[in-house]
Amino acid sequence: MKKDIAVIVSGAVLLIAAMLMPDTLSVVKLILFIAAFAVSAFDVLISAVKGITKGNIFNENTLMVVAAIGAFCIREYPEAVFVMLFYRVGELFEEYAVKKSRKSISDVMNICPEYANVVRDGQIQKIDPDEVQIGELISIAAGEKVPLDGIVESGSSFVDTSALTGESVPRPVAVGEEILSGCINQNGVLTVRVTKSFEDSTVSRILDLVETASAKKSKSEKFITKFAKYYTPIVLALALLLAVLPPLLIEGATFRDYVYRALSFLVVSCPCALVISVPLAFFGGIGGAAKKGILVKGGSYLESLSQAENAVFDKTGTLTKGVFAVREVHPVGMTADELLETAATAESISSHPIAQSLREACKTPVSSDRIESAEEIAGHGVSAKIDGKNVLVGNGRLMESGQIPYEKADGGTVVYTAIDGVFAGSIVIADEIKADAKTLAGTLRQCGLKKTVMLTGDTKETAERVAKELGFDAVYSELLPGDKVSKLEEVMANASQRGKTIYVGDGINDAPVLARADVGIAMGALGSDAAIEAADVVIMTDEPSKIGTAVTIAKKTMRIAKENIILSLVIKIAILILCSLNVVGMGVAVFGDVGVMVLAVLNSFRALSGKE
Helix, strand or coil, X not given: CHHHHHHHHHHHHHHHHHHHCCHHHHHHHHHHHHHHHHHHHHHHHXXXXXXXXXXXXXXXXXHHHHHHHHHHHCCCHHHHHHHHHHHHHHHHHHXXXXXXXXXXXXXXXXXXXXXXXXEECCEEEEECHHHCCCCCEEEECCCCECCCCEXXXXXXXXXXXXXXXXXXXXXXXXXXXXXXXXXXXXXXCEEEEECCCHHHCHHHHHHHHHHHHHHCCCHHHHHHHHHHHHHHHHHHHHHHHHHHHHHHHCCCCCHHHHXXXXXXXXXXXCCHHHHHHHHHHXXXXXXXXXHCCEEECCHHHHHHHHCEEEEEEECCCCCEEEEEEEEEEEECCCCHHHHHHXXXXXXXXXCCHHHHHHHHHCCCCCCHHHEEEEEEECCCEEEEEECCEEEEEECHHHHHHXXXXXXXXXXXXXXXXXXXXXXXXXXXXXXXXCHHHHHHHHHHHXXXXXXXXXXXXXXXXXXXXXXXXXXXXXXXXXXXXXXXXXXXXXXXXXXXXXXXXXXXXXXXXXXXXXXXXXEEEEECCCCCHHHHHHCCEEEXXXXXXHHHHHHHHHHHHXXXXXXXXXXXXXXXXXXXXXXXXXXXXXXXHHHHHHHHHHHHHHHHHHXXXXXX
């Protein structure tokens, strides 16, 4: 950019010197004009020649060179230099805009660690992350990037996850917790056991997503590229006709006058404002989303997101935390603590998540020594003899098979308990809803979506309770992975012709549905590799509320792209007509080209901000 600025300044100084030179020194004046033109036009001329040699004859550089040389040939020296100088100014703005857009995405790229401190034979060795094997221990000192995904074996610390998730608040990690590559360890020393190779790690997946994002163009971008391909030769032909036909057909018309009009016509018709500003708007949108912890794999998905009409969600791990916890305890003839202790003791033989949640909720340590005998009854629960008493812990079917009258409960998965044939109470266990999911349906409606749907393999009662709490429009429960695809297709079939359907999930079983949806969105921090691979958009924070942010950014990006198209075409067409009628000259034509491009580029900066 320093070189470009130097060229513009040098050309401008030479141009001013030439214009101030008295007409008596006409030879010196001409030399200064030629020098100003050569300085400002050299790089553009080289680019035009390279384009022509590669078969790309009709490009913006060719138009500018033809117009500038033509102006020089008819002795409109100041206009010839102005065309090149302002074109260089426009290119400078374009370069600055692209660099600014790239920087926001490169901030994500900077999460890539340069080394890993692996512990081998009691010694710490500094090696490349891709050489570390799964199961090896790595040491991460304060201030270092986490090179690989793993589980903390020793130490505790706070980690900066802003590069991954966009969250500014550090997250605490301790022994037994997962830590993701790309985070920065802020204080204590951590020893981490590696669970994924470098190529499968979080940081590697993010880099791959970002690097391939620009490969998938939106329909708007494809349209502009195709438009420019046909637009440029048509404009050249019209300019040629404007220069030649009027002097031949209109009495008193001169070639010099109409050649000047044709050259002005060429300058203003340059399509660079369209060719640059529309892709730049999408590039800015992808960068702005990355700042918010939302990775979009291409401009086409931004365009589809902006047309979203329906949002379909998986439940567990997407809208809920995916962790069972005791929500309510309803004892009969004993205290809540006694009921929990009895149920947890009976379930101590089971590895089921429900049994785990009972043990975690019990205030006293569970001892299996109290169990004299125990049997796990598939699909029903557990039968055990504890301290000489016969205990049944399980679902309603278990109570019915033992012919035990019981009080039904709802609100989640219900565990009923009976002691010596007498009902002792119920415990309600439910998956906790994510805090920010509770406002999700309202946010999406504000974004223009018409319908929110939940698909889950969970029971009907649990699914309907969660859907009601979240304010969703529809819910389908007890579904297999294949059923989810069918239900998604039903929702898509009922959408309008332009309306798109998004699906949000995080598990391996969500991969087919994510791939089938118009836009598949995966939860990236804790989501499965298959889901992230199949998705078009990845939410690195695991926050459902970011779906609304993604839709808002997409709509804003599309609005900016359309503004750029309308701005460019309206101003250019108006000035083209005025140039043809000789109402305006080369100076206004230069504004019609470079000025419009600068305005469009500045407008595209708004997409980069990521503001909703």
